[in-house]
Amino acid sequence: MAVYRDRVLPHIIDRMCGTALFGPWRAEASAGLRGTVVEIGFGSGLNVGHYPPEVERVLAVEPSATAFGLAAGRLRRSPATVERIGLDGQSLPLADASCDSALCTFTLCTVPRPELALAELRRVLVPGGRLHLLEHGLAPDPAVVAWQHRLDPLQGHLGGGCHLTVDPLGLVRAAGFTVESVTARYAGGPKPWTYFTRLVARAPVDACGGAAPGRGAGSPPGPPGPPGGDRRRGFRPPYRWALPGA
Numbered sequence: 001m002a003v004y005r006d007r008v009l010p011h012i013i014d015r016m017c018g019t020a021l022f023g024p025w026r027a028e029a030s031a032g033l034r035g036t037v038v039e040i041g042f043g044s045g046l047n048v049g050h051y052p053p054e055v056e057r058v059l060a061v062e063p064s065a066t067a068f069g070l071a072a073g074r075l076r077r078s079p080a081t082v083e084r085i086g087l088d089g090q091s092l093p094l095a096d097a098s099c100d101s102a103l104c105t106f107t108l109c110t111v112p113r114p115e116l117a118l119a120e121l122r123r124v125l126v127p128g129g130r131l132h133l134l135e136h137g138l139a140p141d142p143a144v145v146a147w148q149h150r151l152d153p154l155q156g157h158l159g160g161g162c163h164l165t166v167d168p169l170g171l172v173r174a175a176g177f178t179v180e181s182v183t184a185r186y187a188g189g190p191k192p193w194t195y196f197t198r199l200v201a202r203a204p205v206d207a208c209g210g211a212a213p214g215r216g217a218g219s220p221p222g223p224p225g226p227p228g229g230d231r232r233r234g235f236r237p238p239y240r241w242a243l244p245g246a
């Protein structure tokens with residue numbers, strides 16, 4: 001199974017997520033990125049060709065060496081500098097407020113605890129910095145949702161931990177971002193896999209004009225969440241964002 005996950009799956013994802021269906025969604029998700037961008041779940045760099053010219057530097061976070069290796073040709077053609085700076089979106093080796101924008105495409109579905117990844121993105125974004133997100137997830141129709149729950153265990157096995165039952169919009173809101181724009185609809189193709197959500201959300205600015213406190217790589221861990229995380233609608237994170245003394 002390890003050989004499949006580490007050596008084979010990245011090639012499958014590169015092919016399946018690199019089809020024409022995804023192109024316009026990736027272009028729209030990348031529009032407005034600027035300056036220093038942290039991209040978690042960088043994969044094989046399928047967004048690289050869509051970065052706008054305002055992007056100067058991309059800090060890529062990707063656990064799979066095979067996937068990152070597949071990005072080589074795309075990186076050579078990229079006007080923006082791309083550095084692989086980490087392996088886990090749930091614990092970013094970056095200072096608070098060190099990134100202008102964040103990009104996350106089809107990755108929250110696979111990160112074991114997506115709420116931790118969002119808390120990290122919130123921490124490393126400058127106050128008011130924007131998160132650009134594109135994910136497949138929980139559909140609005142009960143019949144499709146029922147199939148998503150039925151297929152989820154199989155999807156997890158075949159997709160390297162990918163889940164069909166993530167609620168990206170709910171998770172982003174629960175993480176304290178302000179959602180500025182959102183498009184959610186079936187993108188075409190089999191419905192359990194293709195209910196896409198694209199959104200842009202702003203990291204908060206606290207009363208003192210700084211970034212709200214997050215859970216950094218150097219911060220003490222919070223209380224444990226539910227096993228495997230909780231991707232459901234209305235999820236509330238197991239920790240609070242209150243300012244010290246508030």
Ligand SMILES: C[S@@+](CC[C@H](N)C(=O)[O-])C[C@H]1O[C@@H](n2cnc3c(N)ncnc32)[C@H](O)[C@@H]1O
Pocket residue numbers: 013017040041042043044045046047061062063064067087088089090104105106107110111112162
């Ligand atoms: C479905 S692929 C999407 C890749 C790419 N973002 C795209 O849009 O094509 C999910 C990616 O998330 C990566 N991933 C899995 N767990 C992760 C984690 N804890 N932190 C960051 N990335 C992770 C996987 O290695 C994989 O490259």
